[in-house]
Amino acid sequence: MGITIEPLTESFAARIGGVDLAGGVDDTDFAAIRRAFEEHGILIFHDQPLTDEEQIAFSERFGPLERTISASPTGGTPFARQSNIDIQSGGIIDKQDRRMEYQRGNYLWHADSTFKETPSLCSILSAREVPPVGGATEFVSTRAAHEGLPPERQAELDDLVVEHDLLHSRREIGFHFTAEEAAQTPPVRHPLVQINPVTGRKSLMIGAHASHIVGWPVETGRALLTELLDRATQPEAVYRHEWRTGDLIIWDNRSALHRATPYDTSKHRRLMQRTTISNPNAPRV
Ligand code: OGA
Ligand code: MN
Numbered sequence: 001m002g003i004t005i006e007p008l009t010e011s012f013a014a015r016i017g018g019v020d021l022a023g024g025v026d027d028t029d030f031a032a033i034r035r036a037f038e039e040h041g042i043l044i045f046h047d048q049p050l051t052d053e054e055q056i057a058f059s060e061r062f063g064p065l066e067r068t069i070s071a072s073p074t075g076g077t078p079f080a081r082q083s084n085i086d087i088q089s090g091g092i093i094d095k096q097d098r099r100m101e102y103q104r105g106n107y108l109w110h111a112d113s114t115f116k117e118t119p120s121l122c123s124i125l126s127a128r129e130v131p132p133v134g135g136a137t138e139f140v141s142t143r144a145a146h147e148g149l150p151p152e153r154q155a156e157l158d159d160l161v162v163e164h165d166l167l168h169s170r171r172e173i174g175f176h177f178t179a180e181e182a183a184q185t186p187p188v189r190h191p192l193v194q195i196n197p198v199t200g201r202k203s204l205m206i207g208a209h210a211s212h213i214v215g216w217p218v219e220t221g222r223a224l225l226t227e228l229l230d231r232a233t234q235p236e237a238v239y240r241h242e243w244r245t246g247d248l249i250i251w252d253n254r255s256a257l258h259r260a261t262p263y264d265t266s267k268h269r270r271l272m273q274r275t276t277i278s279n280p281n282a283p284r285v
Contacts, residue, residue: 012141014040038198041252048248059275066276082272084265106260108208111253115166115209120253121279127247129271134263143203143255145232160192161214169208203255
């Protein structure tokens, strides 16, 4: 049986079947996955338990992997862990711990690594341990948001440049960086409108790290970014994923936003391992 691709909403997200990621994916199947990724933006796989090595090997087929910044618990490795479990002890991390505070940033709608000079192509999140209730992840498409705008509004956005800043998004949740950490992530600039090089379809690079529009008064730019974000994340546009252990999701950081939802972190264990693929070919401003 070959790969199956089942669209999950009218405009984005698809469930992929008929493939065993751990066993190795041949070039034909990988080409089908890659094409589906460009078309659907979010790919959901079930029953794909992976070791760290297998996740890295599969992820590297999409491009070079990011290393996580040092403020994160997995600093320096290719993994970002969304987890309440201490790597060393295996025990549950206290709610007040800085590592848990940092993860609260995930409750804001965002795309990963838009605050980096070289932004991300996609993220791959592997569910290793899943709480019995809560901890779903929600997704929206900024391609659908862009395509839903009237043509004259689309034209107004075409040449705008957005400043993205990790300090901006973390400030919103009251998380403070040390001066040394802050110095590692200076603000960066990206085109607001992204054009998919394969499909030619446009999307919006917005989300929590998007601070303001370059050349506009900060508050005016922020108001536009908020308006676009509110449009993109209307409840009826959301695809919500309730995780099962062994699920794996690939999302396009150029055309989708995601956010975590709460679970009882003092009671239930959650361990999600993310690899992040960078996009050295991203357009520069
Ligand atoms: C991420 C992320 C959300 C979640 O891994 O980048 O935002 O539900 N995860 O863990
Ligand atoms: Mn994220």
